[in-house]
Amino acid sequence: MVNEDTKVGSTVESICSKCKLVLAHLVVSMKEDRVDKVKCNTCETIHKYRDPAKRLKAKSVVRRSSGTKPG
Numbered sequence: 001m002v003n004e005d006t007k008v009g010s011t012v013e014s015i016c017s018k019c020k021l022v023l024a025h026l027v028v029s030m031k032e033d034r035v036d037k038v039k040c041n042t043c044e045t046i047h048k049y050r051d052p053a054k055r056l057k058a059k060s061v062v063r064r065s066s067g068t069k070p071g
């Protein structure tokens, strides 16, 4: 069960890239039965849909001076 009548104008839960929270979003565009872009009801930012089920993985921050230094 993925989508049940989700369409443009529907409200879905998504991770807001600005609020960094799972919030209600308005679907603004679809792509092949999938939600493409959404608008945050809280900050009104339009961004790509982010499935709240797929939590942001903890990135292992590797600090390494890669590449060649200028000069």
Ligand SMILES: [Zn+2]
Residues within 6 Å of the ligand: 016, 017, 018, 019, 020, 023, 040, 041, 042, 043, 044, 045
């Ligand atoms: Zn937001």
